[in-house]
Amino acid sequence: MKELPAPARRATEKPSRGDRHRRGLLSAVSGVVLLVLGLLVFALSQVSLQLGDAREELEARLAHLTGRPVHVDGTVTFELLPRPRAVLTDLRARTGGGADAQLLSVDRVEADFALFPALLGRADITRVALVRPELGPAGEVPDAAATLASPPASAVPPEPAPTGVPVGKASRDLRVFLVRFEGLRELDIREGLFRLPGRPDSLSNVNVTFEWPGGTSMARLSGAAVWNGQPLRLDARMDRPLSFTEGQTAPLKLALKAPALEIGFDGSGAAGEFLQLSGAMSLSTASLSRAVDWIGRSNAGLPDFGAFSIQTQIQLVDNRVSFGSASLDLGGDTARGALEAVLPREASGVPAISGTLAFRKLNLGRFSRAIAPAPQTVLDYQRPIRTGFIADANLDLRLSAEEADLGRTTARDVAATIKASAGVGTIDIGDMALLDGRGDLRITVDTTAPRPDLVISAGLRDIDVATLPTLTGTTMPLASGRGELQLTLRGPATNWAEIALASRTEAKLRVREGQLAGVERGMLKVPGPRPIDPTMASPEPFRRVDLALAGVGPRMRIDKLSIAFDEGEATANGQIDLRSGRLAVQGQFDPTKVEASGVSNSFTLSKPIGFKLDGEWPKPTLTVSASDGPT
Numbered sequence: 001m002k003e004l005p006a007p008a009r010r011a012t013e014k015p016s017r018g019d020r021h022r023r024g025l026l027s028a029v030s031g032v033v034l035l036v037l038g039l040l041v042f043a044l045s046q047v048s049l050q051l052g053d054a055r056e057e058l059e060a061r062l063a064h065l066t067g068r069p070v071h072v073d074g075t076v077t078f079e080l081l082p083r084p085r086a087v088l089t090d091l092r093a094r095t096g097g098g099a100d101a102q103l104l105s106v107d108r109v110e111a112d113f114a115l116f117p118a119l120l121g122r123a124d125i126t127r128v129a130l131v132r133p134e135l136g137p138a139g140e141v142p143d144a145a146a147t148l149a150s151p152p153a154s155a156v157p158p159e160p161a162p163t164g165v166p167v168g169k170a171s172r173d174l175r176v177f178l179v180r181f182e183g184l185r186e187l188d189i190r191e192g193l194f195r196l197p198g199r200p201d202s203l204s205n206v207n208v209t210f211e212w213p214g215g216t217s218m219a220r221l222s223g224a225a226v227w228n229g230q231p232l233r234l235d236a237r238m239d240r241p242l243s244f245t246e247g248q249t250a251p252l253k254l255a256l257k258a259p260a261l262e263i264g265f266d267g268s269g270a271a272g273e274f275l276q277l278s279g280a281m282s283l284s285t286a287s288l289s290r291a292v293d294w295i296g297r298s299n300a301g302l303p304d305f306g307a308f309s310i311q312t313q314i315q316l317v318d319n320r321v322s323f324g325s326a327s328l329d330l331g332g333d334t335a336r337g338a339l340e341a342v343l344p345r346e347a348s349g350v351p352a353i354s355g356t357l358a359f360r361k362l363n364l365g366r367f368s369r370a371i372a373p374a375p376q377t378v379l380d381y382q383r384p385i386r387t388g389f390i391a392d393a394n395l396d397l398r399l400s401a402e403e404a405d406l407g408r409t410t411a412r413d414v415a416a417t418i419k420a421s422a423g424v425g426t427i428d429i430g431d432m433a434l435l436d437g438r439g440d441l442r443i444t445v446d447t448t449a450p451r452p453d454l455v456i457s458a459g460l461r462d463i464d465v466a467t468l469p470t471l472t473g474t475t476m477p478l479a480s481g482r483g484e485l486q487l488t489l490r491g492p493a494t495n496w497a498e499i500a501l502a503s504r505t506e507a508k509l510r511v512r513e514g515q516l517a518g519v520e521r522g523m524l525k526v527p528g529p530r531p532i533d534p535t536m537a538s539p540e541p542f543r544r545v546d547l548a549l550a551g552v553g554p555r556m557r558i559d560k561l562s563i564a565f566d567e568g569e570a571t572a573n574g575q576i577d578l579r580s581g582r583l584a585v586q587g588q589f590d591p592t593k594v595e596a597s598g599v600s601n602s603f604t605l606s607k608p609i610g611f612k613l614d615g616e617w618p619k620p621t622l623t624v625s626a627s628d629g630p631t
Contacts, residue, residue: 084113107132129188136195171271175245232258247272260294274318284309301388303370306331319343354396365407381497393420423448437463454493460485475618479539481514509547515539524589527626554579585613
């Protein structure tokens with residue numbers, strides 16, 4: 001038999017005693033909670049951080065950071081929840097004094113406070129953000145900010161430099177900043193503008209964050225900015241920054257990236273009496289000239305030699321730096337070696353760089369084209385040659401190359417030095433193998449004179465003279481032989497036109513046991529005109545050729561021309577115009593003495609035969625005078 005369900009309680013029935021007890025307990029608990037919340041809100045309103053305290057703490061912190069009182073001309077707001085934050089607008093402050101005085105104006109300052117200390121009424125700033133700050137020398141700020149009077153030094157004395165540790169100005173300034181910053185933990189700068197004293201450049205659109213919990217913790221500066229029209233990104237990390245400023249070694253890492261330049265450093269450093277760095281460094285740029293321009297340093301017209309990069313182990317002590325185990329790439333030419341530099345103590349000085357580099361291949365032609373590009377048109381002859389950078393250079397480099405491109409030819413086993421000092425630059429190739437022989441080359445440019453002077457001296461020894469056209473670019477009458485050449489050129493290093501028209505040139509050539517192209521056997525004994533064609537006639541053997549030239553510009557005197565054949569010797573002099581190829585030479589041929597037939601100690605002597613050579617090279621005309629017969 002099924003049990004029937006209990007009948008529902010009627011509405012008119014009264015609740016049981018247990019129900020009434022539970023409802024009463026719930027109401028009591030709710031009331032207590034509301035009472036506690038109300039008391040908590042009341043308590044917090046009485047003890048939590050208020051606007052006045054937040055403003056006072058923030059202004060004090062900013063004044064401590066800048067070392068001078070700050071002025072707030074705008075509004076001040078504060079909110080406790082959900083995040084304690086104070087906001088100041090239109091803030092101005094003066095930093096430094098004397099020549100170093102600068103004015104800081106900030107559109108908006110945001111400060112975050114620690115939540116629990118704020119609830120208990122304490123101001124603990126954990127982060128400050130400066131929105132659109134502008135910092136510049138006191139004489140370069142807008143008039144509105146310039147009205148800010150410099151407060152007396154007794155108002156807020158600057159943080160004294162630590163005693164007992166002698167430091168440089170930069171290290172001292174960094175330490176003062178760190179001491180003032182300690183406890184703040186994070187400083188953000190958004191859309192900042194920093195003007196540099198005495199320079200037209202400015203660091204704009206600065207968006208960086210500086211984080212440092214304090215003590216021996218790591219400090220980090222990271223962010224982006226715009227310098228000289230190009231964006232850059234910076235990430236710098238330093239362990240124990242206070243120890244770093246006291247001259248104690250601390251780990252340091254730096255990475256700077258910009259379109260014009262990339263720099264990386266990973267090592268350690270110290271900044272006590274002087275700066276010390278030790279570690280791995282890398283630097284790369286698509287153009288060394290443009291990188292110098294971007295940095296903002298005058299490069300005095302440094303030619304564009306192409307891309308440049310270096311990876312090395314750097315050791316810096318004070319103003320002396322060594323680059324050990326250096327791997328260098330200059331426009332695709334790679335080298336290894338070691339470099340040293342002495343950095344200038346004055347901002348206007350130039351570093352003195354010395355060292356040794358060994359190249360596998362070295363394109364010297366690229367350097368010459370960068371300094372003095374070969375003229376392609378008439379106007380190109382008037383283009384100034386870039387020599388101004390020599391006045392600011394201080395170099396002493398020793399180079400070696402397995403192979404070197406000299407422009408028109410290639411040399412091997414090259415040993416050279418590059419020196420520049422006091423406005424005089426010299427490239428001295430002491431020895432090299434070329435044209436199947438040996439050679440040397442010395443180029444000196446002196447920029448101390450009112451007009452830059454150029455001196456070129458070159459020597460070739462035991463070369464194959466048949467290869468000379470690779471240097472001269474024109475047809476030569478020497479088909480074979482071994483020879484020596486000495487060349488000296490002195491002139492203005494201004495432009496190609498003046499070099500071509502005003503340079504004084506001297507050249508001497510001696511060739512032995514070779515063949516003369518364009519002159520057939522017996523040609524000097526047959527009267528009358530004969531065309532000379534080095535490409536058609538059979539070469540004529542000779543024992544010796546001596547040639548001496550001198551002149552100014554393209555007009556050269558042939559002071560000596562001597563050709564010794566088995567049948568006699570031809571001597572001549574004259575002149576040649578290198579620009580037009582016009583040749584005018586007069587001389588005589590002295591036949592060799594011939595023993596008279598059947599007569600002991602008797603010789604038949606022929607009178608000298610006159611000749612002249614005129615026309616345009618390489619196809620002039622040889623005219624031989626009639627001989628008067630033997631004597």
